[in-house]
Amino acid sequence: MKKLFGMVVVAGALMVSACNTVEGVGRDVSSAGNTVAKTADDAK
DSSP states (O other), rough: OHHHHHHHHHHHHHHHHHHHHHHHHHHHHHHHHHHHHHHHHHHO
């Protein structure tokens, strides 16, 4: 039972850190997209 609880805690920590990483990547991609769109609007 102790091993199972430990594995659940580790899995939960990994899932939370993965969510934060994916969220950060999403923000970076969104920022890059906004920059490209602004540059395209400025070039018109």
